Amino acid sequence: MTKEAYSELMKQINAGKFVFTGELEPVKTTRLDEVIEGAKTLKEHVVAINITDNPTAFGYMNALVPAYMIQKEAGVEAVYQMTTRDRNRLALISDVLAAGALGIKNILALTGDHTTIGDTPQAKPVFDLDSATFVYMLKKMMDEGVDLNNNEIEDPPKFNIGIAAAPNANPLEPELLKIERKVKLGADFVQTQCVYSVEQAKNFLDAAAYLNIPILVGVAPFKSLSMMKWMVKFVPGIKVPEEIQESLRKAKKTGGKEAVYEINIEIFGELLREIRKTTNAAGIHTMAIGFEWIVPKIIERAGF
Amino acid sequence: MIIVKQKPLEEIFEMTKNAKNFLIVGCDGCASIIQVGGERQAEILKTLLEMKSRVKGEDGPASQAISILRQCDRQIVVSSLNPVIGDYDTLVSLGCGVGVQTLADLYRDKLIIPANDTEFIGMHDTKADKFYEMCRACGDCILFETGGVCPITRCAKSLLNGPCGGQSNGKCEVGGWKKECAWVQIYERLKARDRLDLFTKFRPPKDYRVSGHPRELGNEILGEDAAT
Numbered sequence A: 001m002t003k004e005a006y007s008e009l010m011k012q013i014n015a016g017k018f019v020f021t022g023e024l025e026p027v028k029t030t031r032l033d034e035v036i037e038g039a040k041t042l043k044e045h046v047v048a049i050n051i052t053d054n055p056t057a058f059g060y061m062n063a064l065v066p067a068y069m070i071q072k073e074a075g076v077e078a079v080y081q082m083t084t085r086d087r088n089r090l091a092l093i094s095d096v097l098a099a100g101a102l103g104i105k106n107i108l109a110l111t112g113d114h115t116t117i118g119d120t121p122q123a124k125p126v127f128d129l130d131s132a133t134f135v136y137m138l139k140k141m142m143d144e145g146v147d148l149n150n151n152e153i154e155d156p157p158k159f160n161i162g163i164a165a166a167p168n169a170n171p172l173e174p175e176l177l178k179i180e181r182k183v184k185l186g187a188d189f190v191q192t193q194c195v196y197s198v199e200q201a202k203n204f205l206d207a208a209a210y211l212n213i214p215i216l217v218g219v220a221p222f223k224s225l226s227m228m229k230w231m232v233k234f235v236p237g238i239k240v241p242e243e244i245q246e247s248l249r250k251a252k253k254t255g256g257k258e259a260v261y262e263i264n265i266e267i268f269g270e271l272l273r274e275i276r277k278t279t280n281a282a283g284i285h286t287m288a289i290g291f292e293w294i295v296p297k298i299i300e301r302a303g304f
Numbered sequence B: 001m002i003i004v005k006q007k008p009l010e011e012i013f014e015m016t017k018n019a020k021n022f023l024i025v026g027c028d029g030c031a032s033i034i035q036v037g038g039e040r041q042a043e044i045l046k047t048l049l050e051m052k053s054r055v056k057g058e059d060g061p062a063s064q065a066i067s068i069l070r071q072c073d074r075q076i077v078v079s080s081l082n083p084v085i086g087d088y089d090t091l092v093s094l095g096c097g098v099g100v101q102t103l104a105d106l107y108r109d110k111l112i113i114p115a116n117d118t119e120f121i122g123m124h125d126t127k128a129d130k131f132y133e134m135c136r137a138c139g140d141c142i143l144f145e146t147g148g149v150c151p152i153t154r155c156a157k158s159l160l161n162g163p164c165g166g167q168s169n170g171k172c173e174v175g176g177w178k179k180e181c182a183w184v185q186i187y188e189r190l191k192a193r194d195r196l197d198l199f200t201k202f203r204p205p206k207d208y209r210v211s212g213h214p215r216e217l218g219n220e221i222l223g224e225d226a227a228t
């Protein structure tokens, strides 16, 4: 089923192009130059860039501002991530309208990590809406031109709506049914959390094929060996194959940091190529926060 | 029932330090069933408070410990306490927050001290000796749709359309993947009954006016007869 395209990202997906997206994280700062630089680095290689919204419940700069600025200053489309963790439905409507006014074309509707796992764990968690009810509200605003209470919106906004997925979820069925709910509500595309092997990607894509929604598989290279070790140890659901772990360890021992980068480019370049060649993914969502420069290298290594 | 937990003694001592005499009021309702607020606990607290005042070398207040049927019922409180309340200037309640407030409302010239922290509406698993929060009194029960597992209470994000991406092997991201993910439990219960249609059903945004506090209910709760 072809979705109506308002964004360049959706246009390219609809055209059957294998797309890449990137990710940038506005941090605890009042500076925008790093995000804009990051966007410029990624620009030639991705069709759109996600701007994270207080990721893992850390209090950072409002994502709407950098989302607007990368479009304006770097000329690359934004996927404005919005979580329901910090804002009730009134505040969400305000930000959605503001995003429309600023020419944002994609919104990734998320529930968001719980406040207690972030840097301000004492905060009152909001979760007035969840990602599904948020998609419902967005569609109502766009398609019917009204808010949740049917109050009319002057010049309603148009977005393509993305949702997230956990490809390694165990059990997987409730995850799929949850996506199904949001597909029925009108979500346009999926961006997944990261996979580390083509099998992980394939398993999920096969299971989700019946949903008939374009899926961008998440891929996240490791900034360092210690980051990989930390993730393997503390983030359940992240399954890094032993060969990858071993190659990274070996690289670090023999060639230090540079060699770790190099092996990342090799491993993830290969993974990208395999995903494109052997699966029905609509594209790949790359996440390399703080070392965006590696994404073009990985994409080039993959031969795109 | 309402799960309560006794406050640290230091905190109770601090609140009672200026009391001349006091009446310790237990509650034979929830607080007594879980052995935090009944007659026995009232006696123990009395002894501790007396010891404390003796340690400080002050005159021990003429205290008394009693327990009443339910502190959350005005009429029961009136009929049980009026005969004994006499000249006590301080009441220490071993009930929940409702009990404390009922006493405070009825005896406005007295100092009412809460000895407990009120935790939640919960279940007692006596075998595991653990208490579990089960209901947040949302005023619009959806347990039928969710296989008898309450997502408002037992999902850390109160999601109506879970699970979130944080569940792993059926455990919740909040608290480090130790507690059960309510939405995986809901999925399992509904799957076992072949009712995954209820799981996949979209639940629209909740109307929070229903649970907006403070809530009041009229006599519809007891029926017409009770009003007269």
Ligand code: SF4
Pocket: B134, B135, B136, B137, B138, B139, B140, B141, B142, B143, B150, B151, B152, B153
């Ligand atoms: S849905 Fe949950 S919180 Fe609401 S009344 Fe039922 S058990 Fe209580």
Ligand code: SF4
Pocket: B154, B155, B156, B157, B158, B159, B162, B163, B164, B165, B166, B167, B168, B171, B172, B173, B174, B180, B181, B182, B183, B184
């Ligand atoms: S892991 Fe499960 S219980 Fe925990 S917040 Fe997510 S859906 Fe709710």
